[in-house]
Amino acid sequence: MSTKLQLPLTPEKALPKAQRYCAFQERSQQEVRDKLYSWGLHRNQVETIISELIGDGFLKEERFAEAFVGGKFRIKKWGKVKIKQALKAKQVSEPLIRKALAAISDADYRKMLEKVIADKAAKTSEKDPFKWKQQLARYAISRGFESDLVWEIIGGRD
16 A cells, blocks of 8 residues: 655645635634644645634635634534533634524424424433433433423423
């Protein structure tokens, strides 16, 4: 097996490559920064390219946060707690996280939690009502939904 040595990219070659990387899907600044470092660029080169990408509209943290929240909520059925943790891991600022999460309506959020619980309930064979509720709650909380809301919904199921 031959390994091909990859030479560091020049900033001139890295910029169009980074533009394609950002055009493919929304990215956080940290994801792009990590990618640029992996291409062998140095700190000042990375920050210059990040600035150019922001200036040219390829990179916008707010747009990324909104797309991330929407996708994780609608497709992955994640709750706000898990989404917030994932955004923090991508080093998105707290104000942008709050703004992006605010886009989820309370009604949609509650409906999604009810669906997550109902789907899990249909797959759970536990007969003991106490253990059954515990399993449902543990599952919904692990999906990132707030425990008080989870118990409010499960508590009404007897």
